[in-house]
Amino acid sequence: MTGARSCHRLALLFVSLVWCGWCVAGEAAPPRLRLFVLGDCKCNDSSKTHRQDVADVVRAMYYRSKDDPPGLVINTGDLVDDVKDPRDWKRFSKQHAPLFQMATYLAVPGNHDKPRGTDCRSWFDKLFKFPESVKPAPEALPFCRAFVQSGAGFVLLDSEIFSKADSALPQKEIDWLSGALAALGEQHASPVMLFMHSPPFSLGTHYKGWDGKETTAFRNRMMELCRKHAVAAVFAGHEHYFGRAKLDMDGYTFQVVVTGGAGATLHTASVKVPDDLDAGQLFERNVGGHRVQFTVPRDLHHFLEVDIADKEMTVRVFEPDTGPPAGYYDEIVEERFTIPIPKAE
Numbered sequence: 562m563t564g565a566r567s568c569h570r571l572a573l574l575f576v577s578l579v580w581c582g583w584c585v586a587g588e589a590a591p592p593r594l595r596l597f598v599l600g601d602c603k604c605n606d607s608s609k610t611h612r613q614d615v616a617d618v619v620r621a622m623y624y625r626s627k628d629d630p631p632g633l634v635i636n637t638g639d640l641v642d643d644v645k646d647p648r649d650w651k652r653f654s655k656q657h658a659p660l661f662q663m664a665t666y667l668a669v670p671g672n673h674d675k676p677r678g679t680d681c682r683s684w685f686d687k688l689f690k691f692p693e694s695v696k697p698a699p700e701a702l703p704f705c706r707a708f709v710q711s712g713a714g715f716v717l718l719d720s721e722i723f724s725k726a727d728s729a730l731p732q733k734e735i736d737w738l739s740g741a742l743a744a745l746g747e748q749h750a751s752p753v754m755l756f757m758h759s760p761p762f763s764l765g766t767h768y769k770g771w772d773g774k775e776t777t778a779f780r781n782r783m784m785e786l787c788r789k790h791a792v793a794a795v796f797a798g799h800e801h802y803f804g805r806a807k808l809d810m811d812g813y814t815f816q817v818v819v820t821g822g823a824g825a826t827l828h829t830a831s832v833k834v835p836d837d838l839d840a841g842q843l844f845e846r847n848v849g850g851h852r853v854q855f856t857v858p859r860d861l862h863h864f865l866e867v868d869i870a871d872k873e874m875t876v877r878v879f880e881p882d883t884g885p886p887a888g889y890y891d892e893i894v895e896e897r898f899t900i901p902i903p904k905a906e
């Protein structure tokens with residue numbers, strides 16, 4: 562009898578251990594916050610093909626999350642093709658309505674939203690509603706915001722200011738960024754992420770975007786601030802592809818994720834990439850005195866799902882599956898990677 566009981570207990574223990582082991586190996590802890598990032602939809606009311614490409618991405622995002630909505634959706638800019646055409650803004654609003662309904666949806670301006678001499682502020686104010694707890698933007702920098710959500714720090718920047726380094730505004734934005742990152746540090750926000758339209762490093766048609774003497778200097782100062790305040794990643798768009806760039810800064814890794822495939826006409830690398838490299842593979846290039854490691858871009862329509870846990874962020878690149886059967890929409894994970902969350906000094 563005693564022997565039978567011992568056997569029974571051992572069997573129970575075995576089952577428990579197997580169960581616990583399965584739980585640990587098969588069920589990762591749920592993320593603290595799920596974020597969707599997309600960029601460059603460039604909504605254009607007069608092009609049906611383009612309209613379909615935007616619709617495919619939005620539909621894939623909707624089906625990906627209808628049972629488990631993200632905490633936040635952030636668009637890295639170029640929302641519309643023609644800032645002056647109200648039909649493009651209405652098209653953006655209509656096509657992205659499911660995303661506005663599922664989560665807090667925010668955006669930074671791109672060059673198409675804010676070309677020189679125009680102001681998209683009234684459209685931004687109408688469309689993007691920040692939670693009441695978020696501090697208003699400074700008067701001179703109406704698109705710059707910093708806030709904490711679920712313990713993570715978010716900084717929205719206006720990269721169009723840096724690309725027009727002919728006034729005091731770039732310096733104002735750098736000063737604001739310095740203060741915003743310090744304040745997020747005081748709130749122990751982790752990870753901290755920056756969102757902007759123009760990527761600090763890229764390989765596409767805009768790869769020279771930060772080459773000017775002043776813009777390069779502002780990029781270097783921004784990178785130093787990222788290192789000082791342990792920013793985990795910069796999310797940008799502008800290049801109509803998916804790609805990544807990173808560089809080592811004395812033990813700190815400056816990471817750039819480029820997501821510009823939410824509907825606009827796709828592009829690939831404009832700089833010479835070795836013929837034997839496929840999309841997603843790594844290669845290095847000197848940019849502005851930095852040795853930057855790039856991935857070969859993927860020219861695909863897509864959005865990013867970012868799962869934020871305590872020690873790392875997991876990023877999945879989803880491409881909408883628009884193939885048959887008609888009416889069936891799935892998503893394809895084209896790439897999955899993790900970004901370790903750096904610790905502040």
Ligand SMILES: [Fe+2]
Binds near residue numbers: 673758798799800
């Ligand atoms: Fe752009």
